[in-house]
Amino acid sequence: MNEHTPSPGSVRRVACIGAGVIGGGWVAHFLARGYRVTAWDPAPEFEAKLRRLVDAAWPALTELGLAEGASRDNLVIASTLAEAVADAEFVQESAPEDLALKRDLLARIDAATPPGVVISSSTSGYGMTEMQVDCPTPQRLVVGHPFNPPYLIPLVEVVGGERTEPWAVRWASEFFEVAGKSVITMDREVPGFIANRLQEAIWREALHMVANGEATVEQIDASITEGPGLRWPLLGPCLTFHLAGGDGGMAHMLDHFGPSLKSPWTRLEAPELTTELRDAMVQGCERAADGRSIAELVADRDRAVIAVMRAVDEVRKGAK
Amino acid sequence: MNEHTPSPGSVRRVACIGAGVIGGGWVAHFLARGYRVTAWDPAPEFEAKLRRLVDAAWPALTELGLAEGASRDNLVIASTLAEAVADAEFVQESAPEDLALKRDLLARIDAATPPGVVISSSTSGYGMTEMQVDCPTPQRLVVGHPFNPPYLIPLVEVVGGERTEPWAVRWASEFFEVAGKSVITMDREVPGFIANRLQEAIWREALHMVANGEATVEQIDASITEGPGLRWPLLGPCLTFHLAGGDGGMAHMLDHFGPSLKSPWTRLEAPELTTELRDAMVQGCERAADGRSIAELVADRDRAVIAVMRAVDEVRKGAK
Incomplete structure (x- = not known):
């Protein structure tokens, strides 16, 4: 935390690194909450796909109620990672689940992001301790794990790593609340956090039942939906x-x-x-x-x- | 199946044996669907408690829409098990989860119920094979496992035991559908059936997390509801x-x-x-x-x- 750290309620500029289903969902969410969003993804054609995802989500977000000033025009496509985070007040990383990739990417994001600005990872399973190893300033990196689709499901699980400072966890939790999410702040790293451990338990049991011929996919789904x-x-x-x-x-x-x-x-x-x-x-x-x-x-x-x-x-x- | 077996769609008289939370919930459901329901429970004071449960459920059932002729006046309190099932066209048993008790009770129900009438157990975990051992005519006994509250949650899991004849499983599935439930018909006995295996997996994982101090009850619940x-x-x-x-x-x-x-x-x-x-x-x-x-x-x-x-x-x- 330093003089560059904005108060969570004053943030206007958010950077989203990685623009697939989850990253794009974050982009749609932040746009709907009235933020200016800078997006970058290493895929050369990401802009068209991202805009399609945001366009598909927009009717639902409009129906839910947009924040004042919210507009798809507030989406800025960056051509480099450095450009995307250059003036960001908060950064959300949503790269594929690959530890080596996340380590390298988070180190590059950390090096390019203004000091004092919190960087959050959408990882659904890694701990920040194992992801922040190559970061020059790991104290501001947290996990902010969303649920699909991030523009609708409120839950975000926030947890730091061993080298994360407590202020960054507090800041991220407060920011996500201001940005319209329901936050669970965990005080320790648990693989899969909370909700994924629970839904994975259902999922594994379902796989066992199908593997043993005890139930079909349709029966499993109906047993939950009904x-x-x-x-x-x-x-x-x-x-x-x-x-x-x-x-x-x-x-x-x-x-x-x-x-x-x-x-x-x-x-x-x-x-x-x-x-x-x-x-x-x-x-x-x-x-x-x-x-x-x-x-x-x-x-x-x-x-x-x-x-x-x-x-x-x-x-x-x-x-x- | 014999000349006493009604067609599932023609059933008017249902007996509910056991009138606790689940049995009482079945009573409320069948009353709302327009059936005449005969209820019996070994507890001496069961009538007052059962009527309170039905009264508490009735506004919700009215809101959902009652079947033609549905009325709480169609509830008949029986003073003996034999009286309750004497002219029943379908019997639902909802006694506490205790194998010895269920074995004995189902044998007594079987002995007193007109031949050809299907008898269903609300058991949440026992297989019919282990419950029907003392029944004189086990071929008509099935599991019809509901979810709490049975007057609202549509799901019923239907499965027979080794000595159940296939017609009884088919009959019960068809009857429950006619009576407004969503039916999953299983072709083999699996402990806990389908939905309970899935929700028990979540539940056990939740217990592990609380036991290890990884999450609180409130965090676990919020991680699902949000x-x-x-x-x-x-x-x-x-x-x-x-x-x-x-x-x-x-x-x-x-x-x-x-x-x-x-x-x-x-x-x-x-x-x-x-x-x-x-x-x-x-x-x-x-x-x-x-x-x-x-x-x-x-x-x-x-x-x-x-x-x-x-x-x-x-x-x-x-x-x-």
């Missing part, structure tokens, strides 16, 4: 099970169904359900419920499931 | 990753990200990504996409995510 998937936009997996416990909530759930953790219900080995873990889950649910009774949570869930089913129905009816 | 949870009501995990592959779809996804299956992204060991598995996933996605291009799927997904976010926002605003 079932638990309808609850997850409102209540995450923990609060969902908090409600499955009836009036006793998570405590009853764990005390009653704890033993079935040992059943072969997935290929994932269950953790030991220690008293500490039990209590952490129960207390976490109580905090998350924030004073709402099980009955209130059930009423909210029911209203959300109906609203979600209707919303999805409308889309299905209108689908080609 | 992230992948917004995609799952429209697109299941397979089609979601089909879109993550860009224009190349699932084939590109597997060929590009296949190696990261070996990364420690969950505690769940990955299956070998054989050519057979790869092709099964790709072909499954092509079938599921049903001629829709990636661009069309992306457009549908975006509209659904927006609609789902808005729906959930409204509920959050109205929440206590």
Whole structure:
């Protein structure tokens, strides 16, 4: 952090390095939030593809509500990496998942970006510690992991590496919030962060089921879209099970169904359900419920499931 | 199947054995679909609790649209199991998850239910093979596994046991469809069926993360509700990753990200990504996409995510 570090709320100029599905999604998001966005990608023909992606996203972003001054005209195509980051107040890197490539690219971005400006990587799996090794000023590099499409899904997971200074993590979290994202700030590096560990668990189990002929792709998808998937936009997996416990909530759930953790219900080995873990889950649910009774949570869930089913129905009816 | 077996579409009288959260949810569902429902539970005070549950669900069911003739007055409280099933045309059992109890209860239900009438168990984990051992006429017993709350979540997983005859599985699947559910008919018994294997994988990974201090309950829930949870009501995990592959779809996804299956992204060991598995996933996605291009799927997904976010926002605003 130095005199060049803007306050997160004053940032106007963002650079996006890498303009594929994720990088292009970031470009669309930042444009819709009213930023001037400078984009660069090593692919020679990237501009046409990027503009198509932004054009395809724009109706949805307009429907959601553009920020004041937001315009696709605020997209600047840079012809070099150095040009893209020259006057950036924030940089988002979205290169392919390849550690050697990310190491080299982040070092080059770091060397060319004005000092004090935070640089964030979209990596979905690497830790910043292993990516920042060749950076001249690694203290300002963070992971800012988005979800596809970055112009719609709010979640960004923010975490630093061993050589990242705490101010950079705080700054990035604050900036992403200002820029309209929902931020989870992690205090340690975990491979895959949080959401990917969870969705990868589903994904691997699904692959096992297909590999063993236990379910088809269509059955797997329907088992989510017609079932638990309808609850997850409102209540995450923990609060969902908090409600499955009836009036006793998570405590009853764990005390009653704890033993079935040992059943072969997935290929994932269950953790030991220690008293500490039990209590952490129960207390976490109580905090998350924030004073709402099980009955209130059930009423909210029911209203959300109906609203979600209707919303999805409308889309299905209108689908080609 | 005999002369007492009604056609699935002609059923008017349903018996629900067990009237807790799941059994009571079935009662509410069948009442809303216009059936006469006879309920029995061994708990002496079950009637008051069951009526409270039905009353709590009724506004949501009314909002969704009741079937012609649907009324809470069509609920009949039975004082014995035999009375409850005496003239039933379909029986749904929803007792606690306890194998000995289910074995005994299903044998008693089987003995008291008119011949040729299908009996379904709500079990979330046992196979019918292990539950039907003491039944005099096991050929008509199936699993019909619902999701909480059964009066809203459409999914029912139907599967028979070794001694179940195929007609009973077909009959139950057809009946549940007529009764307004989304049915997945499985051709073999898998512990936990399909959806529970998938959601248990998420749940176990979540427990591991909390146990290791890697994430809090709130972070885990937010990582789903603000992230992948917004995609799952429209697109299941397979089609979601089909879109993550860009224009190349699932084939590109597997060929590009296949190696990261070996990364420690969950505690769940990955299956070998054989050519057979790869092709099964790709072909499954092509079938599921049903001629829709990636661009069309992306457009549908975006509209659904927006609609789902808005729906959930409204509920959050109205929440206590």
